[in-house]
Amino acid sequence: MKPLSHWFRDTSQDLGLRLIAALGLLLYLVFIVVPVFMSLRSSFTDENPLKSGSNWVGFANYSEMLHDDQLRSSVGFTLALALGVTVVANVVGLAFAMLLDRTELSYRVLRTIAFLPQVISGVIVGFVWKTIFTEDGLLNDLLARTHLAAQPVDWLGKPHLAQLSVGVVVAWVLSGFTTVVYLAALQNIPRELYDAGAIDGANSRQQFRMITLRMVAPATTISVTISLITVLKLYDVIQVLTSGGPANATQSTAQYIVKMAFTNDRFGYASSIAMFLLALSAVIALSVTSVLRRREVDL
């Protein structure tokens, strides 16, 4: 532990860095930590956005959550989506990254295209994919023209198909991010490792398993963790694509929080669900990170 005086050493470079760090910390406190604590306090009240003041209700909101069927189904869907999308987005991201790991101009252009889904607003993504999935949309049109489907497929009309469709869209969005992360990792692998592997007689599959997968392990940790957290708090894409339907089949936990807060005017209850989602995300993220970190060491 450094003495307090250490932090006030008068070198101008240190002072500048500390100022930047202090500003970052201040922003983090104001926009992240304080709202979390405000939400935590609200979760023990019957706070209503339209009324001033609120009453302390203890754990009533939390006990209500235990018997809330819609919340249960939204959490179930969100967890399944997070798991499925994380696996798909990371597999696709790594595959794309390996395909695009070249220096030619055309590949640099392709990298930019691969990252596009991550850059586009979730609302626009939702609208675009909605036009693809609807009854007369591009996908059904393509299936009809290629005679792959005699009847249009209800991509957004059947609960399980709608869940799958949402998964595809979210995985598509996240694949842009995972591709970039894995690409950065791949570009840091020394070429000599592959040369040595080739001399030792390793075929391409063995090189992938013994060199590539091991060397991108830290990127996997980051990519998987961020993918999981992103999907756990997903709102915009689903809201536009399906509005949580059909019959709440694709309602995410974040959507349910918004519904409770701004439609049912129950800030207190919405805050308790938000606290639960925060805890769930933290537990999952910490568990996954610790497992993957251990894997990095083992590799």
Place this chain on the structure above:
Amino acid sequence: MLRRSAAAVAAAGVLLLAACSNSNSASDGGSSGGKTLTYLTFNTPSLTPAFWKASIARAEKEAPGVTIKQVVAPSTDRDSYAKQLQASGQFPDLLQSITPSQYTEAGLLQPYDQAWIDQNFLLPQGNAIKGKVYIPPTNSQIIPLVFYNKSLFTKAGVRPPTTWSQFLDVSAKLKSAGITPLELGGNDPFAAAMPLTGALSADVLGKNPQWVQQRYAGQVKFSDADVVAAAQKMRTLVEKDYFEQGALNVSYADSIKNFNAGKAAMYPMGSWYLGSIPKDQWDTIGVFPWPTDDGSVVVPFAVGGSMAISTRAKDVAAATAFGKAWSLDPQNLKALIEGDGAFPMLKDKTLKDYDVTVSPAFTDSYSYVTKTDTKVSAIGWATNDDALPGSLNNDFYAAAQALFNSKDVKGQMAKLDKSWDTATK
């Protein structure tokens, strides 16, 4: 002004990200020493920025000393946005076409002078909350009506039905003739629920207009036999395959295109569809009310209105003067009548006074408003004491979508009872 668009629901996510609103003064000049009032509005294809600018300017002239600063909601879901503004201490002085019941309990809205309301509107209590009027009842909608394609009816040799059994018979004959009986934009939840709204409004509220009030009092439930029997009607339409192929995968916008293109014979939709009938189809599209068991006409009705006044307005008197002026301006209703199929509710005025050209279907629909047939609250759309609590509208829509994939009608209705409990805690 009741219409909810798919985009409204879809763009709700943007609301969370909208840290600040688009706001602009409608007047070219600044404040002339009078009061500057904030006015929450929203844009639709009918209610364009140009419409607001002109209508505000006209009302400002009628209310000297008032300058309006527009606050434009990022989507047509103005209630969610109004609540966010309230939560952040920015509740507007005037709010266009909100759902008053969501704010009255918190004492946020100032009622209008009842004598003025009685003097100027056809249904003075049309959207009253506990006897007080918070939005002048300037217009109304029927939700739903059943629009039909006269050519396709002729082709199948059927006539507009008046009873439920006739409705099923007509649907069967249309299907036999190779014509899709019913168009439905079920991908948008509110549109998916139109048949359920019709069945429950006509069968349940038609027989017991106090049903919603009794539900609030816990005397009736959605899982009661009469409600389940009404909901079963929608399930029957699904089981008989009368809706178009993949109805839950058809967007609201596409459903309008499909029906206008003659891809289905009937279209249960709010009367705002009247604004979407192409002029070259005016003689092709007819209309009839949602059919009842005995053939009696029940009109699922909702009275919309203009602007509400905040009790915390900087100058309540000035805000009221502006609200009254805007509400009585026939020009403001022209866009709603022609674009949204709204029925004007100003006293002592005929359609000529609004300088509008409307379709025969509009005239026929309007007759259901002006006749003395049974008008009941359109369940899920009423803005008066019969407004459903919180998210019940959304849950109601979800129940309608569920009936496409679930035979358990009673179970779906029981879910609504649970949602009711959650919404009213």
